[in-house]
Ligand SMILES: Nc1ncnc2c1ncn2[C@@H]1O[C@H](COP(=O)(O)OP(=O)(O)OP(=O)(O)O)[C@@H](O)[C@H]1O
């Protein structure tokens with residue numbers, strides 16, 4: 349089933365399309381209280397997203413998904429970033445704050461989980477959607493016209509009337525559409541969606557996904573979709589990247605990763621999902637918890653929880669290597685000879 | 697029967713508009729040790745029911761009884777017992793934890809309020825035990841919640857509710873913000889608690905796969921009314937109402953082939 353593939357540039361799975369964003373050895377350090385020291389949350393992440401590609405970023409809570417995404421937009425003032433974020437030929441980490449500000453919304457936009465916290469309750473929907481454009485010097489009438497067009501595109505019915513409505517007059521799903529409209533009105537080429545459907549009920553979630561599907565296809569919009577819902581990943585994304593303890597541990601086509609996950613962590617994640625079409629007495633749960641960023645274990649950060657670990661695992665950090673069409677960071681897949689002596693914790 | 701909710705109605709003021717009625721004649725029962733799921737689309741009234749069950753808001757009609765206590769009118773010792781034995785875990789792991797309190801203070805607060813552990817050392821030990829149980833590191837006891845991720849905060853909230861050993865735990869979307877592996881642990885934990893402590897769980901969630909897994913009985917709400925209720929098998933294997941059927945059809949399946957096919961089929965259906 350594996351097709352022969354020329355070994356591509358090893359920094360990333362080459363998307364079959366032209367890359368839009370290429371992230372290279374990105375690290376994010378956050379300050380630790382008042383002490384002046386800092387902690388490395390995102391620990392050298394490489395990936396790229398093609399033009400119009402839909403990529404999901406999944407992983408344990410606290411693994412650094414949001415900080416990675418926010419780093420692409422330089423949203424955290426306190427974060428110290430290193431590495432490269434190449435967007436269409438420009439290194440975003442080298443831009444001045446002003447240029448970066450201009451790029452937000454017009455090249456990269458972001459939507460968050462909670463639409464209400466993003467909306468100003470005292471401002472009309474029309475003004476809020478238009479604001480992104482107004483900041484960039486678009487005239488009032490023109491901004492309103494484009495706000496209307498995008499609300500229309502996103503299926504807000506009677507959009508013209510509702511331009512003058514306030515957020516509280518909208519349901520949760522409609523608010524999420526408004527937030528999406530705010531993100532899309534500047535015609536970005538990459539949309540980062542950080543758990544945009546987590547707070548929505550299934551039917552609304554489904555509508556929002558359909559909407560994202562349509563918009564991304566119609567506009568050739570690339571989407572980086574952060575979620576912990578593997579059901580959403582399966583239905584929406586083309587590629588999935590799995591993050592653990594500040595690193596990407598697996599990256600591949602959705603179909604092949606779900607059919608045959610390579611990394612033990614990915615295997616555990618997929619096994620742990622309760623399914624509507626399956627009965628189980630006890631859910632499989634990966635034992636233990638991810639390590640805090642200040643106390644990452646030596647070797648593979650997953651080794652204390654891994655049921656397939658062997659000798660090298662607590663010594664050497666596995667690199668993210670090309671394995672077939674995917675990339676995997678696990679010694680089981682690094683092509684080196686190894687005697688497998690699984691340390692079974694129950695000693696069997 | 698541990699708790700019974702009889703024909704409650706609830707409206708919210710919507711000044712200058714007339715009050716909006718969001719619950720109509722809702723009746724449901726909770727038995728000792730059972731896990732019951734409240735499902736329905738956003739705005740259907742799930743959280744409103746949960747808040748009524750916790751006596752955080754008052755229905756304007758109907759009755760709520762908990763183990764002999766008239767919840768709507770309870771005072772004094774009755775109210776104190778009710779507040780101890782019926783605990784909650786909220787939807788929003790960010791809003792529900794005081795950022796000025798350490799993890800130990802947050803989790804131990806109930807023990808202090810209800811005078812359940814006499815000494816600070818005993819409280820600390822209980823807090824540590826609880827933290828381990830919900831998958832937190834007891835070494836983090838002295839930290840503030842600010843720097844915790846969403847999932848970690850929700851585990852703190854659950855530890856906080858369970859530490860005083862309630863008889864009913866009302867959970868409003870408690871795992872919505874958790875990633876799958878922790879979600880599985882938390883659900884297993886809830887299930888475990890349910891069995892070990894004979895804890896009743898009222899579980900509000902929009903993730904029907906999770907509800908199916910955890911809850912023996914399901915109540916389906918639509919626009920403030922109970923449209924269908926039954927056992928897990930009745931609701932999931934043989935739903936009677938079209939509304940329930942449409943909810944089930946929208947559940948994403950973690951399988952790219954099945955998931956895509958289901959979504960494509962549904963879109964065709966809605967397009968026609
Ligand atoms: N401002 C901050 N200062 C210090 N540490 C932070 C800060 N923000 C986040 N962290 C820490 O960084 C780690 C990664 O956080 P991040 O929000 O990126 O996680 P995530 O993968 O998005 O998790 P979740 O699924 O819970 O949203 C966590 O351990 C968190 O506690």
Ligand SMILES: Nc1ncnc2c1ncn2[C@@H]1O[C@H](COP(=O)(O)OP(=O)(O)OP(=O)(O)O)[C@@H](O)[C@H]1O
Pocket residue numbers: 520549708709718736737738739740741742743744745902
């Ligand atoms: N404090 C309030 N004032 C006015 N209206 C309210 C208030 N709280 C809820 N409502 C309205 O009552 C209805 C039911 O809300 P409720 O929060 O119970 O729904 P829910 O089923 O929990 O939805 P979700 O899945 O979005 O959490 C909604 O129409 C909501 O807008």
Ligand code: SF4
Pocket residue numbers: 611612613648649650651652654655656657658661666677678679680
């Ligand atoms: S490197 Fe070793 S410990 Fe890490 S995931 Fe692979 S087998 Fe498990």
Ligand SMILES: [Mg+2]
Pocket residue numbers: 413414415542
């Ligand atoms: Mg996050």
Ligand SMILES: [Mg+2]
Pocket residue numbers: 742743744787868
């Ligand atoms: Mg609710």
